[in-house]
Amino acid sequence: MPTAPKAIDFYWDIGSTNTYFAWHLLKPILAKHQATLNLHPFNLGFVFREHNYTLMEEPKVKLINRKRDLQRWAERYNLPFRMPDRFPIKSSVALRASLVARELDVEHAFLDKIFARYWEQNDPTISGVNGLLEVAQELGLDTQHFEERMETKEIRDGLIRSTQTALQRGVFGAPSFFVGEELYWGKDRMEFIDDQLALA
Amino acid sequence: MPTAPKAIDFYWDIGSTNTYFAWHLLKPILAKHQATLNLHPFNLGFVFREHNYTLMEEPKVKLINRKRDLQRWAERYNLPFRMPDRFPIKSSVALRASLVARELDVEHAFLDKIFARYWEQNDPTISGVNGLLEVAQELGLDTQHFEERMETKEIRDGLIRSTQTALQRGVFGAPSFFVGEELYWGKDRMEFIDDQLALA
Numbered sequence: 001m002p003t004a005p006k007a008i009d010f011y012w013d014i015g016s017t018n019t020y021f022a023w024h025l026l027k028p029i030l031a032k033h034q035a036t037l038n039l040h041p042f043n044l045g046f047v048f049r050e051h052n053y054t055l056m057e058e059p060k061v062k063l064i065n066r067k068r069d070l071q072r073w074a075e076r077y078n079l080p081f082r083m084p085d086r087f088p089i090k091s092s093v094a095l096r097a098s099l100v101a102r103e104l105d106v107e108h109a110f111l112d113k114i115f116a117r118y119w120e121q122n123d124p125t126i127s128g129v130n131g132l133l134e135v136a137q138e139l140g141l142d143t144q145h146f147e148e149r150m151e152t153k154e155i156r157d158g159l160i161r162s163t164q165t166a167l168q169r170g171v172f173g174a175p176s177f178f179v180g181e182e183l184y185w186g187k188d189r190m191e192f193i194d195d196q197l198a199l200a
Numbered sequence: 201m202p203t204a205p206k207a208i209d210f211y212w213d214i215g216s217t218n219t220y221f222a223w224h225l226l227k228p229i230l231a232k233h234q235a236t237l238n239l240h241p242f243n244l245g246f247v248f249r250e251h252n253y254t255l256m257e258e259p260k261v262k263l264i265n266r267k268r269d270l271q272r273w274a275e276r277y278n279l280p281f282r283m284p285d286r287f288p289i290k291s292s293v294a295l296r297a298s299l300v301a302r303e304l305d306v307e308h309a310f311l312d313k314i315f316a317r318y319w320e321q322n323d324p325t326i327s328g329v330n331g332l333l334e335v336a337q338e339l340g341l342d343t344q345h346f347e348e349r350m351e352t353k354e355i356r357d358g359l360i361r362s363t364q365t366a367l368q369r370g371v372f373g374a375p376s377f378f379v380g381e382e383l384y385w386g387k388d389r390m391e392f393i394d395d396q397l398a399l400a
Binding site for chain 1: 251252253256258259261262264265268269272276370371372373382383385388389391392395
């Protein structure tokens with residue numbers, strides 16, 4: 001029997017800080033295992049609401065440490081991260097746009113660009129149509145077609161389905177990863193994903 | 201000028217699951233850098249109360265994942281961890297006992313034993329005097345002296361002071377580590393501590 005190809009299912013939302021880091025930290029692991037990356041955009045806010053999960057107010061010293069911790073990750077992995085001035089943002093339009101980019105075979109390049117714009121270049125316009133069309137244009141796509149597709153029922157349903165599947169599989173936060181049916185949560189579990197792919 | 205010795209300040213509470221893991225994960229890093237470990241018992245419950253921090257109810261799928269995640273850490277680092285049946289426990293008596301163990305120059309061995317009893321052997325008696333005296337006896341200590349010292353004002357004040365210092369330094373959870381004045385939180389930040397010691 002042929003070995004099943006190694007794969008990571010990556011549940012992402014552009015609005016999640018830790019997902020930005022995970023998007024980059026995944027790359028060397030994928031290369032090492034020659035693994036496939038299956039991208040699953042999902043609406044994190046919807047998942048929180050379904051779980052009646054609200055982010056609680058945290059001690060000031062904890063927030064200070066969180067900020068410092070993000071800087072450390074950026075330095076350690078040489079990523080030009082900066083916390084956007086406008087945070088949080090609505091992400092559903094960008095998530096839908098990624099499904100259009102998938103149809104047009106530029107899904108990975110599209111994610112690279114929207115993550116860089118928001119999490120490196122302090123550009124919140126990717127939460128709306130205009131910024132997303134700029135990205136589509138940079139990728140040499142037909143922006144009129146791109147804009148039309150984003151608003152279709154098919155694409156809207158695609159995001160709803162992807163979010164429902166996330167919930168059904170037990171996703172409760174972002175970033176989330178599956179190797180087979182093993183669920184990993186957080187940018188700080190990469191070595192466990194690496195281990196699991198070695199076994200897969 | 202002589203180089204300042206490399207050191208980690210480790211703020212620990214026996215009642216914290218992640219502190220058990222950190223206690224073991226620290227050891228290879230200390231050996232690698234020939235670093236000193238300064239142990240700081242502190243009352244985590246008191247720190248939470250000071251910060252008005254209550255652990256919120258979490259989605260069931262998140263709790264399931266947390267349990268799975270702890271198993272993964274145990275397997276990856278070959279630790280005979282098991283979640284104690286009695287959890288949480290009161291930890292202040294054990295924290296005070298560790299200060300007596302320090303006076304008697306068996307602080308590290310004492311921590312090894314209480315962490316193993318509670319987090320490996322499912323033994324909650326280390327939350328009270330009797331279990332702690334058993335440990336003292338195993339270490340060849342005078343148990344009568346040990347018990348008397350645990351209840352002295354000096355030892356009680358020692359734990360209060362250690363907890364107050366934790367708060368003053370910005371500790372909000374356990375395990376917490378300082379390398380110099382850099383604060384790290386969590387069992388999953390060991391590579392950052394390793395990096396910082398390499399610079400120290």
